[in-house]
Amino acid sequence: MKQIENYLNGKTHILVLIFSLLIVSMEAVAFQPSDVKYVEYKGEVVNARNSRPISSAYLALNNSNISTITNADGEFSLKVPEDLTEATVTVSVLGFQSKTLPLSYFRSANTTIELEETVEELTEISLYKATNPNLLVKEMLAKKDENYLSDQSIMTSFYRETIKKGWSNVSLSEAVVKIYKSPYNSSKKDLVSLYKARKSTDYNKLDTIALKLRGGPFNTLYLDMMKYTEYVLRPEMIDSYKFDFDDPAKINDRFTYVVNFTEIDKSDPWYFGKLFIDAETSTLVKAEYSLNVDDKDAAAAMFVKKKPNGSKVYPTELTYQVDYAQNDGKWHYAYGKAQMDYVVNWKRKIFNSKYKINSEMVVTDWQEYAGNDWKKSVDLINPNIVMVDDVAGFSDSEFWGSNNIIEPEKSIQNAIDKIKRKMDDK
Template identity: 30%
Template sequence: MRTQAGKLGKWVIGVLLILAGNNSISVWAARDSIAVYQGKIIDADSRLPIMYASIFVEGTNIGTVANAEGEFMLKVPLNNGGRIGFSHLGYKTIFIPRNEMKASGNVIALKPEIVSLQEIIVRVEDPELIIRGALANISKNYSRKPAMINGFYRETIQQNRRYVSVAEAVLEAYKSPYNNYFLNDKVRVLIGRKSQDVKKMDTVVVKFQGGPVLPFFIDIAKNPENIINESFFNQYTLKLTGQVSLDDIRCYVVEFKQRKDVNQPLYEGKFYIDVNNLAIAAAEFSVSEYGLPYATSTYIKKKPATMKVDILRANYYVKYNKTGDVWQLAYTRSELAFKCKWPKKLFSSNYIISTEMAVTDLDYNNIEKIKMAEAFKSSEIFSDRVEDFRNDDFWGDYNIIVPEESVLSAIKKLNRKLMRQQ
């Protein structure tokens, strides 16, 4: 039997360390048919940026996510009059009419929502029963119909804190029903671009397999067996730590930690589970401190024989949105950090591979199954499938995740090098 972490590694997360030496589609909408809103989301008390907050159009499936600096950009069709919503874990959701939003310079202050002990009604005290209830209710809580998803995906590679690769794409995915575990999600790249400096990667080239497939694989409501199966309850300690508000929905917070006596690369983290219907609203998890010593073979698929590689951390986050009574995938994020060291070399090199995907639109009516020949495969290298950065207005009317200043600066530097090489 494969371990849970082993599944993630085997089927999606593959890092290839290779010794060095070894057509865009037109955008679909006209700019004058949309309104663009830009700004920053901050904590109302501290005035500090709120990372990865959700931005969405009320009553629709249109949305995006703020970056790590709280900055956002949302593109909305002019014929849609819904209010703009802003939400984040632990904050009160707010809605702003579109006629009160500016094209740029919006500062959105979210107020922390603290769940007091007097408000907490614990309907189930046993965390195992909460998780088992969440599993039993997946087919009821999540979409039982297929959907077509538009999403924005970004993948970055850093070497010793310097970006050596940034690749981005607008994705289209066939999202299979949550009550059918035998139908897989399929994803294809609509338009994409990259900036990279392979020469900077010392004596190895880092390749990341399966990129755009990963967000759908860590959709634990669709693929619960990747973490939660019968072995889960014997391999982890569980603790109900309280309740928190997520998108104005009261959620149990259930902590899980790998047992010390389990010698496998397993996880620790938190499930955020709706108090009323036991839907998994979000989850964050990492390979545990007990699992890290066993993780290298799971994540590193190819490396020079004499190179030593240690996994430093592997973090994941997945969030769902609720429309009506139906939950659907909204956002995922991952980070894999590892250290490479050659024998007889004094210094090592540290790498960080980060990915994120925001679902920017969703359609239950115009369903088109993606052909196998078009679908992105878990063995493919995303940066090999997209072209170099060219056009500043590349994304047209597609919603994206605004890059942080450090990523934006890296793109400019990498592009300057690319231009000099041409």
């Protein structure tokens, strides 16, 4: 992760990336829309005790590869092929009891799903046998080939990227991407193609500074710690971390160890967080972690490539999350989220500018892929991509077709509505 991060690049008083952008075709012949009809279900997932919305709740259509996730307001949109009316949907999230519901429970709008908090005394369950967190993490890494996908696959994912200045959204990017996911026991990097994308930036709110995120979907894809162990959990570097057990948890009705980890060497920005490891199979099923950036100069050197004269630019908080899903006994990357806070200080200004960059991606469908010609039939994007500015499409309600997306948060939806009005006025 330290080698592959979001960079800021600048010229004069505009903090933007200056390089040749890769032109990506939106007409990938391998993924033309099908004639399959679908039904869209919308609603929210809430805490049964207090009715508060539950974010990042995972909704999976059983006996299929279709899934989605709730937004920060607990809202979801799930698109299902019309002929799957007898299916069931499992809703799960850390800290709550999973719930499986028939598709008939869902409505086109205003479906409310209540989840009960997990209150079971997990510490007394005899299933927990591990006593050494270091050995457990080493076993987790050693069993990667056994526990994760060993075949190549094509994953359909929805990606969203937002940049805020203060409380205002100034840049919105969304995309449906196709990921060529190489096996977890392979050193080959994953490949990504844009299928649909739209973006708009309101530079009027940016004053003299504009930030852009470099890497796009790759920022969330590279959070797959079990595929890209070289960035955080290199097997040969395990002894450079301190591990200890936290209270165990339950995820998707499975018992998990919770292991706290922190880098011992704190001379540079250093990682710390939690690993959620399946108690039965020693599989990493979730990770939440951060990069300590208290050393502003070191953090700036790592993340800021260029900056305008007379300014200081540095990150103040970097947090990450990755979730895995299981299909037929094998686990795979399901969701990644990165949140990054930056500060810009000007030499002759009293007040600084604060920016918040959020990017998240959820796998909404996947299938095994036995061919070897996928990358020949699509236009691949580069890991250094900056999502294209001012892509039309926010006014088209059918833009995403049958693709599952993450429902926009209320603040994002307000920004999208403003974009629509601006487009209608033209």
